[in-house]
Amino acid sequence: MTERDVANNSDRSEDIIAALGEARTRHSALYITAGGSKREMVGRHCDAVELDVSAHRGIIDHQPGELVITARAGTPLTEVAAALGEHQQILPFEPPVFGGKATLGGTLACNLSGPARPWRGAIRDMVLGVQMINGRGERLNFGGRVMKNVAGYDVSRLQAGALGTLGVLTEISLKVLPRPQKTLTLRYALSAEQAVQTMNERAGEPKPLSGAFWVDGELYLRLSGAASAVDSTARQWGGEALDDDQAPWDQLREMTHPFFGGDTPLWRFSVQSSARPTAEFGAALIDWAGAQRWVRGEHPRAQLQRAALDAGGHVTLFRGGDRGGDVRPPLTPVERRLQQHLKKAFDPDAILNPGRLYSWL
Amino acid sequence: MTIARRTEDEDMQVNNAERLSASGTREALIRRLRDCLPADCVIENSESQRPYECDALTIYRDLPLAVVLPQNVQQVEDVLRICHTLDVPVVARGAGTGLCAGAMPHPEGVLLALGKLDRILEIDPLARTARVEPGVSNLSISEAAARHGLYYAPDPSSQVACSIGGNVSENSGGVHCLKYGLTVHNILAMNILTVAGEALAIGSLGLDSPGYDLMALFTGSEGLLGIVTEVTVRLLPAPEIARVVMAGFDSIDAAGNAVGAVIAAGIIPAGLEMMDRLAVRAAEDFAHAGYPRDAAAILLCEMDGTREEVAEHVDRVVQLFRELGATSLTVSADEHQRALLWKGRKSAFPAVGRIAPDYYCMDGTIPRGQVAYVLNEIYRLSKQYGLPVANVFHAGDGNLHPLILFDASDPEQVRQAESFGADILDLSVRVGGCLTGEHGVGVEKLRKMPSQFSPHELIQFEDIKYAFDPALNLNPGKGIPILKRCQEYRALPDRHRHD
DSSP: OOHHHHHHOBOOHHHHHHHHHHHHHHTOOEEEESSOTTTTBSSOOOOSEEEEOTTSBOEEEEEGGGTEEEEETTSBHHHHHHHHHTTTEEOTTOOOOGGGTOBHHHHHHHTOOOTTHHHHOOHHHHEEEEEEEOTTOOEEEEEOSSSOOOSSOOHHHHTTTSTTSSOEEEEEEEEOEEOOSEEEEEEEEOOHHHHHHHHHHHHTSSSOEEEEEEETTEEEEEEEEOHHHHHHHHHHHOSEEEOGGGOTHHHHHTTOSGGGOSSSOEEEEEOOTTOOOOOTTSSOEEEGGGTEEEEESOOOHHHHHHHHHHTTSEEEEEESSOSSSOOSOOOOHHHHHHHHHHHHHHOTTOOBSTTSSOTTO | OHHHHHHHHHHHHHHHHHHHHHHTHHHHHHHHHHHHSOGGGEEOSHHHHGGGSOOSOTTSOOOOSEEEOOSSHHHHHHHHHHHHHHTOOEEEESSSOOSSSTTOOOTTSEEEEOTTOOOEEEEETTTTEEEEOTTSBHHHHHHHHGGGTEEOOOOOTTTTTOBHHHHHHHTOOOTTHHHHOOGGGSEEEEEEEOTTOOEEEEEOSSSOOSSSOHHHHHTTOTTSSOEEEEEEEEOEEOOSEEEEEEEEESSHHHHHHHHHHHHHTTOOOSEEEEEEHHHHHHHHHHHOOOOOTTOSEEEEEEEEESHHHHHHHHHHHHHHHHHTTOSEEEEOOSHHHHHHHHHHHHTHHHHHHHSSSEEEEOOOBOOGGGHHHHHHHHHHHHHHHTOOEEEEEBGGGTBOOEEEEEOTTSHHHHHHHHHHHHHHHHHHHHTTOBSOSSSOOTTTTGGGHHHHSOHHHHHHHHHHHHHHOTTOOBSTTSSSOOOHHHHTTSOOOGGGOOO
């Protein structure tokens, strides 16, 4: 943390509570923002008055021996990563920092995780506790700063991917991990089909795999862990070994890889890792050992959804395209009713990010 | 307290049964249940119901109107629809190994025992998943996956018997969750029936789902939100090798420091367990595992992974323990010795059970750095209450399991044990921990919930409950307290009241 960071750190939760109270009085909805890095992605367009929570920031506590860090939601991820780095620790879920703009709160709300997700978990898996302010303006604490906690419902994890529609996140406690001693990338020339098969087979071996993605006819496997284990696995698996600066993991995580360039709609498939790849929607980028696949272009929604269902998952319009319509797949009437009831349980007056997740939510 | 409560419950059950009988509801319920279930799958008489009167926390007991044992999902749905129509409570039960009275029957309700739904439906070795019914035992998933070199990671001590449905309801952990996570980290998808018997599929075969994360909300929800009828779990590759380091220490503080030192060295062991003197001696007498009887505490630190990584980490852990004053050190040389070293730990509960008529197992979780302080406080309380305590627990997670020794035939000792337990929970919360790490709230810790949660937080839990179960018919009186102040604006059924 630089001195300027420390000077910027402050608790603005009372301001947030006041803003919510005012919004309720006026019956006007709020759109929660901080770094603004994901405004045009993940969710739908949300037409509401902005509630900027970026000033509510700062690391509250980092106990390296406990593997736990607690920070205010508006804290930039880069600041969190820097504090962890001083103790050779990392955010296990490798989130995109989007040029330093991404905050901890936004990352949890969007449940964004990087290439290590299948092995080290999503931010959803690492969250130990949250403080949040619900739609009634009540400050609530769930979970805590310990590794295991099953008292009450797991409201902390429920915030992952809820896009701020259940409450304004104010503080987040996360489990962190030691930085792996060594990282090494192996590259192979393979078709998509061969790559998916190989990724899944390799993921079934007890080896220190921490990344597996395929693009443009090349499969990249990343090994992380004790140097001896990484080296011996690399010898067994073969392939072309790449230096860190040649390996495209940062480009993948930050979505700066050329695959993600331009304005054409970007679709995200979240599917069974072993599902057979399809060329139906043009060239794909296959990450998470097959469980996350990206395609580009204008495609009929029904066709995309059928393909996702066939592959055991779902598809969302991640970026671009029509963000006024629903960007997520339709739910069954029972699912829809329960999601609406849950929303109402936290935000009865529909103040928080209405329509950001679904047009009807 | 417990004994007095038992008598009241009995009285209450008679009254409720009479009332229901007078209205004809009980007869209607049994008749309809019999219409859709085979004769031997509906148990009405109290003698045959006895095996279902409690879970593994046996001080809380009750009998339901009926025990039902559905054989398939359609029958589960039928039972739920009948109970929904007649406004009758439903308590789900897996293998009954729970430790918070979460599966204790409701005197006005149906006990829905899911043990007959015990099929492993599919194992997909390439995708590394298993699709199973809720009554399948935890261990049998790993056994079935073993031929593919895979296993299911969460391993509660009861894994031979406990069911995956129960694991989901309690978000069970185990010895290896420090490295591999809890149930919530190891399941992908579930089929649920709502309280009204409607089908709901949550999660996906991918790693997330499009709306709210109901997998997170349902896991650990203690049967309060819906009934699990199928679970898809993630399987992991079985490690190449596992080795365990056992170290004895001459003080609790030295052992506590050693726990922190392993983590600070950047090593995440597969398991890091601590046992104190009373537990060590009981376990050694029982299992002859080779534990040092003179140690104030021992640590069992297991490393697993590739051969190279395990060799490297074992060396570092041995060196660390030596530097931190270990009075004895043993490294498992082979699988036989590893199994023996774990045998003592795994049999510690029954071993402690041999040295006292009864024990009461607590489950607070605390920051790792507080382990020594909290254990010393527990010893102080032990003296104050005059009840011995043995500690066997997941030190790496800070998840304590103090076993309070008492005699349940002495009402005064029961009162003292409950009071001692409550003090331990307060202590856990005070040092920044929580009431329960993996056993759940159930009936047992319901009254302690306000020590961890504010009224607003409890009301938020209650509102979540109403979102899924507006008539409060799923496992009423457990998990989350329904607050009196809410009763002002809601007509609360009698069954959910508690003081």
